[in-house]
Amino acid sequence: MTQQSTDAGDLMSLCRRRGFVWPSFELYGGVAGMFDYGPTGFSLRNNIVDIWRDIYKRGEGFVEIDSETVNPQEVFRASGHVDQFSDLMTYCSVCRSPFRADHLVKDIFENPDVLSPRELDVAFAANGIGCPECGGALGPVEEFNLMFRTTIGPGSSRVGYLRPETAQGIFVNYLNLYRYNRDKLPLGVIQTGRGYRNEIAPRQGMIRMREFNMMEVELFVDPDDKDWIRYPEVKDRTLTLVPNDTGEPVVMTLDEAVGKGIIANRVLAYFIHVTRELLVRLGVDPDRLRFRQHLEDEMAHYAADCWDAEALLSYGWTEITGIADRGCWDLSRHAEFSGTDLTHFKMYDTPRETEVERIKAKRRELGPRFKADAGRIASLIEAMTPADIVGGRLVLDPDGEALEVGDDLFEVVTVREKVSGERVVPHVIEPSYGLDRIFYTVLEHAYEYDAAKDYAVLRLKPEVAPVKVGVFPLMEKDGLDEVAREIHRSIHSHRVEAYYDGSGTIGRRYARMDEIGTPWCITVDYEALEGEHKGTVTIRDRDTSLQKRIPIGDCGRIVGELLEGKPFDAL
């Protein structure tokens, strides 16, 4: 049943023909790595976003924001993208081959990626390093940053970048969000939006885009509590994991994976599961879905642990979602670069009271003896701890000259201290969904082509299908068209898209709907007008081609029920 190797070209052709996606700027020859969404595609994409939002906003109670796509340079200095997201490149002056400059000196330097372009130039000359391809001289080392750079405002005083991920917009709003959440963790924030990466060579259609859509979730949690309240509900569910120690797929329960230390913690495990549920609900084939742990050296500069949801596409296993434990990296960095405290005040369940021994100066004795210096000496005494007392005496050091004081001037007292909490930098769990890749995966996994009949069907889940129901008159005359238009009007709404089609033969119209994945079609035939079936029409199921007769007046209700998940057989 399942198409073994979907031809990406055939599917892309269908996508263009049927209004799913179009290569951008085709009118002017096109730009690699950029695509526009057509009406059916955008509808499908919106449906995907709606379901994602349903899971995180309604299901988990997360809040949604929207932030700017152009960010000042400081943001990406803090995030590390200015330094980490660029590669130092050099080009052979003879054969023009490009090379990562730091890779060429990795045998010479312990840590070549800290070298500056200038230092690398010098290193090439000093060590006689030439082009690995042809031996030619290497050109000057240049920085190639994958971020699109711009300036904010007139002149070029303020450098800005188009964001390479939406996440930073959430991190820079941490304090606002934290207050909005009334100073509590966990704090879940979601955002959809575009990110931009100036890919050197975009390939593989929608898989590597220069301007792409993300659905990002940032969950701020207590670093000492990486459990999740709903974890027990899902702990016995199984999924396919590819841990980075063996690299071999294994099927196991979440609890087993956490227990064996394969998945770092429960909250990460929970959201890996949530991701699986979401992707399957959207129509990703469970048999072509796995979760692969990043290799140690593959982890992003910010990640503590990272799992990719990978889908098997005609391009091979492809990352469609990354679920990372970013630790405290982002907030620590933004705190450092902005000079602002970005912490969570973690209240203890009960304030911790401890008894501590402190040294207390006898100010009554000090005053008369030291006059004006008394206050200073008192604070010096109180800065000491009981452990500093030797033979009942303390040695102070005012102005570099030793001063010994006896216990007539101080006493050891026991005080009760109350600590009601501590400040911690929240850790961030980030499920980051590549919307365009998910969109493409949903299409590829839904696509089925029968070469014998030259017939293509998109077996989209009804929930994501751009058009829910096609409405046809068997022939566009004799009043059949009027009945069909009336049915169309009664069903078509902003939630349920219905499509009226009266042109061409009936088979052609079914074929058109099958090609955009419309799950059901209603046809008004002559029996609707007279005879024993008067007042009824047929409804056809895309995946089986089976038809049932239903009363005209019930069409809207029945389509609604089918969308709710009622099986077609049960009609």
Add this chain to the structure above:
RNA sequence: GCGAAUGUAGUCCAGCGGUUAGGACGGGGGCUUCCCAAGCCUCUGACCCGGGUUCAAAUCCCGGCAUUCGCACCA
């Protein structure tokens, strides 16, 4: 970014110095009681862009852009 191949209606293909640039499918309109891309009539619509060679370029040459494949790159 390098190398190779390719670029003709919406799609797939033909044409390879002089053609009203041809077909199939699709799309629009019409006819047909028409339920799975049926049939008949009819209409629609293309030489990637820019230079050059030539009396004449879709066709040959150069450059650009794009696509595909290798190499390189890729949170």
